[in-house]
Amino acid sequence: xxxxxxxxxxxxxxxxxxxxxxxxxxxxxxxxxxxxxxxxxxxxxxxxxxxxxxxxxxxxxxxxxxxxxxxxxxxxxxxxxxxxxxxxxxxxxxxxxxxxxx
Amino acid sequence: xxxxxxxxxxxxxxxxxxxxxxxxxxxxxxxxxxxxxxxxxxxxxxxxxxxxxxxxxxxxxxxxxxxxxxxxxxxxxxxxxxxxxxxxxxxxxxxxxxxxxxxxxxxxxxxxxxxxxxxxxxxxxxxxxxxxxxxxxxxxxxxxxxxxxxxxxxxxxxxxxxxxxxxxxxxxxxxxxxxxxxxxxxxxxxxxxxxxxxxxxxxxxxxxxxxxxxxxxxxxxxxxxxxxxxxxxxxxxxxxxxxxxxx
Numbered sequence: 548x549x550x551x552x553x554x555x556x557x558x559x560x561x562x563x564x565x566x567x568x569x570x571x572x573x574x575x576x577x578x579x580x581x582x583x584x585x586x587x588x589x590x591x592x593x594x595x596x597x598x599x600x601x602x603x604x605x606x607x608x609x610x611x612x613x614x615x616x617x618x619x620x621x622x623x624x625x626x627x628x629x630x631x632x633x634x635x636x637x638x639x640x641x642x643x644x645x646x647x648x649x
Numbered sequence: 650x651x652x653x654x655x656x657x658x659x660x661x662x663x664x665x666x667x668x669x670x671x672x673x674x675x676x677x678x679x680x681x682x683x684x685x686x687x688x689x690x691x692x693x694x695x696x697x698x699x700x701x702x703x704x705x706x707x708x709x710x711x712x713x714x715x716x717x718x719x720x721x722x723x724x725x726x727x728x729x730x731x732x733x734x735x736x737x738x739x740x741x742x743x744x745x746x747x748x749x750x751x752x753x754x755x756x757x758x759x760x761x762x763x764x765x766x767x768x769x770x771x772x773x774x775x776x777x778x779x780x781x782x783x784x785x786x787x788x789x790x791x792x793x794x795x796x797x798x799x800x801x802x803x804x805x806x807x808x809x810x811x812x813x814x815x816x817x818x819x820x821x822x823x824x825x826x827x828x829x830x831x832x833x834x835x836x837x838x839x840x841x842x843x844x845x846x847x848x849x850x851x852x853x854x855x856x857x858x859x860x861x862x863x864x865x866x867x868x869x870x871x872x873x874x875x876x877x878x879x880x881x882x883x884x885x886x887x888x889x890x891x892x893x894x895x896x
Contacts, residue, residue: 553702563738564743564762586870588833590870591867593827593834594843597823597848599717599823601854612820620827630677633680633684633828636817637824644814
């Protein structure tokens with residue numbers, strides 16, 4: 548990741564963070580704007596999860612990785628603690644690879 | 650503000666004692682940070698990339714997302730766009746914590762950098778401004794220290810472990826992102842948005858430059874809007890942007 552990209556993302560993120568305190572009293576966020584941000588962020592995360600689980604570059608990533616992510620997803624839906632979810636993903640994928648599944 | 654709490658990945662830990670809760674949040678985040686640092690260097694990025702992003706960006710989801718775009722072979726513009734989109738929610742967060750970051754300019758500048766899902770959630774727990782301020786600063790400060798330490802430790806581990814694919818570490822990135830997103834997907838309409846977005850993103854991956862399919866997946870927000878839903882939601886929250894009606 549080029550240092551300029553890190554600097555740009557850091558600057559953008561800080562602008563989002565400081566804008567609220569600077570503008571407080573002068574602007575009002577529309578009642579549903581917060582929900583839009585939350586929804587767009589969730590959709591983006593799911594898109595990243597799906598492409599990250601299923602693809603590598605432009606191609607299919609193989610079965611082991613999406614299987615691990617699916618197990619993690621089921622655990623997350625069942626409200627398993629966060630560390631358990633992450634470790635389950637790695638362990639499932641690792642065991643499948645050990646068993647010869649790519 | 651209910652949605653802010655739900656977006657936090659640590660919603661299950663909703664007990665009373667603030668410092669214990671903050672500790673648990675820091676611990677769980679530390680595991681994410683360590684896996685972020687380890688997988689980033691394991692994927693071939695220089696050791697200083699995860700560490701620098703953690704200090705200057707300090708927003709786990711967007712660090713993971715933007716570094717993930719780079720690892721997948723995407724360009725820097727797509728990486729910055731993905732990270733920035735995730736962090737747009739910091740704007741309403743800033744409004745929510747402006748009353749607890751103090752009156753001097755330097756506490757405001759510092760407080761802004763410590764604004765995260767978690768510190769905002771802890772601030773919103775208390776109506777009393779004094780307690781809210783203490784909760785915000787304690788969570789933000791401790792999280793900054795533990796997150797950066799954990800990422801650095803992860804980097805160390807990642808440079809030691811050679812064959813990361815045998816340990817399934819590549820599955821942790823998507824798993825983290827899924828777990829981060831789930832609390833916001835309680836409503837069927839939000840799930841429809843996410844599912845169509847993911848389908849768009851995966852379908853476009855073979856043909857578009859890497860990094861772009863994920864941004865195209867944001868179209869899922871618009872795709873899941875149905876006229877009936879528009880009418881129903883339009884009455885309740887008039888005057889919002891189109892995407893909001895997706896819920």
